[in-house]
Amino acid sequence: MSIFKRIDDLSSSPRIRKGWFSAALIIFLTLIIIPAVFVLLEAVIEWESVSEVLGDPTMTGMIWGAVSNSFSIALIVTILDIVVGLPMAWILVRRSFRGKRYLDTLIDMPLAFPTAAVGISVVMFWGAPEGVAIPGLGLVMSPYLIVILLHTVFTFPYMVRSLAGILDQIDPSFETAGMTLGASRLTAVRTITLPLFRAGLVTGFILCFARSLSETGGTYIALQMLGVSSSFFTGPTFIKYMKDLPGADPTGALIVVSVIMIVLAVALLLVAKYMMNRLRLPWTKVWPVWERRLSKGLAARSKDILTFVFLFVIVILPSFYIFAYLTAPSGVADLNSLFGAIGISFAIAGIAVVFNIVFGIPMAIYIARNGNTRLGVLLDNLVNIPLIIPTTVLGLSLSMFWGSFNLPAGAAFFLVTLGHISFTYPLVVRNITGAISEVDPSYEEVARTLGAKPFRAFSKVLLPIVQSSVIAGAILAFTRSLGETGATISISKDVVTVPVYIMDLIEQGQYYQGAVAAMILIVICFILMFGVRYLTGRRKQGA
């Protein structure tokens, strides 16, 4: 009896099926959710050191500074993304022109860039940091501004994608109808189409905000290159700074900053979800003359031009600028340690992705098929939590959770892998849930009435239909894991993944080595990213 057949027979027992789902649920709760928010409990356990920190005005000042930097930067970046992302989405969805496909790909490119690499690239482009051989624009900017520019690079694609996704589903005939009734284009768009955008705006908002809030590696590298990494902080870089600080026990401060970040991030998610249902854009007032004037001619054209200028000057050029290092007089790259780091990165990302697919699929099936039950809704929301908690905080929380179990010293690799499992879980499960909920359940039901046991019905009917989404989700999670810095360093200093390796090199001032490692990482991520595009593109045609 083959193992396949055995699974098949087992699957026909409702008790086994329930058990399998329960196992997936328990794994989700114990390995992913609870460790991610354990720091909230730790705040109670370690109340003494927490209250000590709260009583120390210099400390609380630093913490507030870091947290408010994080949130205000995330907010500014997100608003910037919305303002420029809207016309960009419009161009992508509603216009047709030659080379649109390339523009489409170009916008996604920064998603493939590990943030550590973007960090180097953006600072090189705008500033002229000491020790970098390649000349940039040489502007002297405040670290606050540089971090905003940096975060805009890797959040912009998320916003454009979310908005374009919704716009694609909005029937342009609404606008046309409005225009035949006498509205100018701007009036029609503003009063008719824009209010339909809510869902896309909120999704884009959450994605960009969470990504900016969470970012550690690139931000730290940028601050390091500007030489301000011990005076200017965001939430995540503050955690890194405190962990590296020799001498004092940082536990209290770490807990305080983590709790604040988690609470604010979750509150933000709830507000955003609430807004999704409630937000109205009640601008029914019209200014026909002005809006008509703005709808055509110079005003309309300059809007498009400015959008493109923003895309190239703020997003594309700075992220590619690191390749200018190819022209630099070559030093000797230490490929051995680089490939060692790549090996570790691949191992962690690979294990995390496989784990998430195996244990995420039952969860995805449950959420997709029980979206209207109370448990279904609850799980649907819980799955988002690792997505919005800054990964550095998540890693810290996770290491505190497992630290209380007295694991042997060699467990660091295992813990880092768990951390990566945690923050990539939503990416995998979201993707698969989305795909499954679009599949008519009657396929599986018919397969069952044709004599297939549940596992066969799944593996022979449902899986082939959603497989491209499974693979797409997996590759997304894989690249995200490859590029992650914050979670890794907050769990252990001994597990050197590629971004950590790059960060170490930058800290030591070895910019050339760092740039080479970053470029290699970018190329690897590119190849994976194009894999996703190929697969998802094929799915669209096949449907």
Added chain:
Amino acid sequence: MPEIRLENISKMFGDTVGANGLTLDIADGEYLCILGPTGAGKTTCMRIICGLTSPDEGRIYFDGKDVTDMPVDEREATMLTQSYSLFPRVNVEDNVLFGPRLKGWDEESCQQLVRNMLGMTHMEGRGSRLPNELSGGQQQRVALARALASGSKVLLLDEPLRALDARLRLELRKELKSLAKSMGLTSIHVTHDQDEALEMADRIAVIRDGRFVQIGAPQEVFENPATPFVANFVGRSNIFEGTLVYAGNGTSRISAGEGITVLARDPGYEPGTKVLVAVKIGNTKISHVKAEKPPEPEAKRIEPIQKIPKPKPVLDFSFRGRIDRILYEGATITVEIDVPGLGLISSKLPNRKYDDYDVGEEVEVTWSPSKASVFPYPENGIKDELRLD
């Protein structure tokens, strides 16, 4: 070849009633239609039969064997859905062979089977097509071939013709039934389309609020509705209330207000009972008002199925109304007559009568008493009884 028996099946979905005491016997090889409005529990009933939903109460038997707790995959009852659910990106042949391959048939037998099945469903030579390259009718035939190839003996059809265009739908009615019949399948066909059910079914089970309100041959359900709801849902009826004045000799006299008295079947109630009268609009006759001559009694054709004794020729009546609208429907026309005290009464006539009547004209309305059913007045009122939700 199974005979199916449902015994007192009940199922609740939260507060919603899915099935409320369904009891039904389906003969081996029978083609049964479950007919009812949306939300009546048609699909629930079917899903319970094939095992996709398990009932809260009651038992299901296939050939006398209790299958209530048997898993879906062992029941050999295949579902044919509205969208046919042909597995996407898998060609026709692999779709048809889904069942046999699960059973581990060797490739040679599979090929032979697929040839047979595609031949039987007139899909020869299309084995390598993909589902999205087929027309709706072809998809349906493949789904049928797939069901047959799996060795199922019970075919459950969930609105199988709904997604097709009107013309094709009519053609496929015959084809679908004759295929099912020639394979000796016991078929249960769920639909909300009364014409479809009347034409296709050996028997019709009319379902409402999770209950069968009437089970019988199409003619019986049409001519002898068990409730006002059935009278109105299966073929439109004129329905109005009245008081029973006299009953006997196979007919009854009912006062319907404002001096209108109509004749109907004898329901066997006491005089004075409040009743509902239902007459199919096709059985409602109209004629021009002729000052002297009363309308001719109508007794030419009485269906042989009627067990009610033929009425005596004394039984004629008519009342007057004014034509409000005439709707042209192709082969037929429907004349709507405004009758003071009764409201709108409709009469369905062949279209050659279209030029005979004009809006505003006063006409005589009558029907053969044996065609008019009488029901006790429903407890929850007439609106609730006729509601289609």
